[in-house]
Amino acid sequence: MAQANWAGNVRFGAQRVETPSSVDEVRAVLASAGRVRALGSGHSFNLIADTDDTLLSTARLTAAPRIDPGARTVTVGAGMRYGELAPALEAEGWALANLASLPHISIAGAIATGTHGSGDTVGTLSSAVAALELVTPTGDVVTLRRGDRDFDGAVVSLGALGIVTEVTLDIEPTFAIRQRVYERLPLEVALAEFDVLMASAYSVSLFHRWDDPDVIDQVWTKARGDEAPRLPGDIAEATEQVHMLAGVTPEATTPQLGERGAWLDRLAHFKLSHTPSNGAELQSELLVPRTHAVGAIEAVRALADEVAPLVQVMEIRSMRADDLWLSPASGHDAIGLHFTWHQRQAEVETVVAKLEKALEPWGARPHWGKLTRLDADMLRSVWPRLGDFAELARRFDPEGKLRNPFLDRVLAAAG
Ligand SMILES: Cc1cc2nc3c(=O)[nH]c(=O)nc-3n(C[C@H](O)[C@H](O)[C@H](O)COP(=O)(O)OP(=O)(O)OC[C@H]3O[C@@H](n4cnc5c(N)ncnc54)[C@H](O)[C@@H]3O)c2cc1C
Known part of the structure; x- marks a missing residue:
C-alpha cells in the first residue's frame, strides 16, 4: 500500500492503512481508530490526505455503477x-x-x-x-x-x-468530441480576445511554457460539433499529435488532429493506460473570477522571470459557476491558472507564495489538492462560506476524528 502520494513529494505519517470494501467495514475502521483520513488515488500534491494515525484507502470502495x-x-x-x-x-x-x-x-x-x-x-x-x-x-x-x-x-x-x-x-x-491543437498564439491576441478564445469550443485549454513570455504555445480545443473552432489571430493547427510539455513524446495524450471519437477518449488530456502529465512534477493552481482573467494573467506575466525557470507548463482553463461552498467556481464563473512545476519544492513554494500574493487583488482561490500557502487571510477573503463550512465540519465530526494539520489550518482561517 502506497505511503506516499502520486508525485512522491508527500510521505504520509500514517501508522496503519486500512482498505475497507463495505459501509460496515468503513464503520469498523472509524470506530477502531483515533484519527482517520480517507485516501483516494493519492494525486494531491499537499498534506490534505495526511494523518499520523489511520489512512482509509478507498481503493476497494468500488461498487459497480x-x-x-x-x-x-x-x-x-x-x-x-x-x-x-x-x-x-x-x-x-x-x-x-x-x-x-x-x-x-x-x-x-x-x-x-x-x-x-x-x-x-x-x-x-x-x-x-x-x-x-x-x-x-x-x-x-x-x-x-x-x-x-x-x-x-x-x-x-x-x-x-x-x-x-x-x-x-x-x-x-x-456524445462525440473532436480534439484539435493549435500552436503559437501571441499572448496579446489571447488577452484581447480572451472570451472569444475560451468560447471557441466546448472545452478549451491554453498551454504556456513561458520560455517565450509573449506566446501561448498551444491551444487545445475539444469540440462537440464537426466544425473546426474559429480562433482569433493567425494560428496554425498542429499537423501531428503533440504533448503540452516540451520534449515529451505524445503517446500519453488523447487523440488530436480533429478525429471524431467518444467523449471518454477525448475530454481528458491523458490516457488512463499511460502516465499523465510528466510524472516528475509538482503542481499549484489559482482560480480567479472570470471577470478578472486578463488582470490575473498579466499579474503572472509580471513574475515571468521567476516563473519561467521553474515551470514546465502553465494551463489556463474555464469553468461555469456553481453553489458549492468551497468550490473554485463557487458563486461565479472561474478561470483556473494552473502550473506544472519542476520538482524543486523549496523554490517552487517560494514562487507559489509570490503568485498567491500577486493574485490576491484578483480574488484568487487556491486549488485544494495542489501546493498552496493556505494563508488564513486569503482563505477567509475568497471563501465567503468558510465559516459555515467550519460549523458543518464541527457538527459532522464533533470530536475531530477526521482532522489533520491541513484541515486545522483551513478551519482556523474561518475564525
Ligand atoms: C497528473 C495530475 C493531473 C491533475 N489534473 C487535474 C485537473 O485537470 N484538474 C484539477 O482540478 N485537478 C487536477 N489534479 C489534482 C487532482 O485532481 C486532485 O488532487 C484530486 O483530489 C485527486 O483525487 P484523489 O482521488 O487522488 O484524491 P486524494 O489526493 O487521494 O485525496 C484528496 C482529498 O480527498 C479526500 N478523500 C478522498 N476520498 C475520500 C472519500 N471517499 N471520502 C472522504 N474524503 C475523501 C482525502 O481525504 C483528501 O482530503 C491533477 C493531479 C495530478 C497528479
Whole structure:
C-alpha cells in the first residue's frame, strides 16, 4: 500500500492503512481508530490526505455503477476512478459532461478538492454530484441530495465530514468530441480576445511554457460539433499529435488532429493506460473570477522571470459557476491558472507564495489538492462560506476524528 502520494513529494505519517470494501467495514475502521483520513488515488500534491494515525484507502470502495436513466444519474463506489466509470457509462450510451486532465483519479477524491476540467458552459467535476452517501465519524450513514440543507457544503468537503462511500453523478447521452491543437498564439491576441478564445469550443485549454513570455504555445480545443473552432489571430493547427510539455513524446495524450471519437477518449488530456502529465512534477493552481482573467494573467506575466525557470507548463482553463461552498467556481464563473512545476519544492513554494500574493487583488482561490500557502487571510477573503463550512465540519465530526494539520489550518482561517 502506497505511503506516499502520486508525485512522491508527500510521505504520509500514517501508522496503519486500512482498505475497507463495505459501509460496515468503513464503520469498523472509524470506530477502531483515533484519527482517520480517507485516501483516494493519492494525486494531491499537499498534506490534505495526511494523518499520523489511520489512512482509509478507498481503493476497494468500488461498487459497480448503477445507472438511473429516468433521473439521468449514475451511482458508483466512491473509490472508483473516472477512467473505470467512463467505459461502463459509454457501454450503456451515457456520458459525463466533463473530465479532468487525467482519468486516473478517484471520484470522491476529485470532488472533495473541487477538481475541474475546462469549458465555459461546463461546471467543475464537483458540480456534477447529485448525491453523496457518507459514513460520519460517529458511524451514521448519511445520504445528502442536491437541494438538501447541508449538500452545498458537503461536496467539496476536504474529507472533513465523513468517509464518502457512494457518489451519484449527473449523466447525459453519449456524445462525440473532436480534439484539435493549435500552436503559437501571441499572448496579446489571447488577452484581447480572451472570451472569444475560451468560447471557441466546448472545452478549451491554453498551454504556456513561458520560455517565450509573449506566446501561448498551444491551444487545445475539444469540440462537440464537426466544425473546426474559429480562433482569433493567425494560428496554425498542429499537423501531428503533440504533448503540452516540451520534449515529451505524445503517446500519453488523447487523440488530436480533429478525429471524431467518444467523449471518454477525448475530454481528458491523458490516457488512463499511460502516465499523465510528466510524472516528475509538482503542481499549484489559482482560480480567479472570470471577470478578472486578463488582470490575473498579466499579474503572472509580471513574475515571468521567476516563473519561467521553474515551470514546465502553465494551463489556463474555464469553468461555469456553481453553489458549492468551497468550490473554485463557487458563486461565479472561474478561470483556473494552473502550473506544472519542476520538482524543486523549496523554490517552487517560494514562487507559489509570490503568485498567491500577486493574485490576491484578483480574488484568487487556491486549488485544494495542489501546493498552496493556505494563508488564513486569503482563505477567509475568497471563501465567503468558510465559516459555515467550519460549523458543518464541527457538527459532522464533533470530536475531530477526521482532522489533520491541513484541515486545522483551513478551519482556523474561518475564525
Ligand atoms: C497528473 C495530475 C493531473 C491533475 N489534473 C487535474 C485537473 O485537470 N484538474 C484539477 O482540478 N485537478 C487536477 N489534479 C489534482 C487532482 O485532481 C486532485 O488532487 C484530486 O483530489 C485527486 O483525487 P484523489 O482521488 O487522488 O484524491 P486524494 O489526493 O487521494 O485525496 C484528496 C482529498 O480527498 C479526500 N478523500 C478522498 N476520498 C475520500 C472519500 N471517499 N471520502 C472522504 N474524503 C475523501 C482525502 O481525504 C483528501 O482530503 C491533477 C493531479 C495530478 C497528479
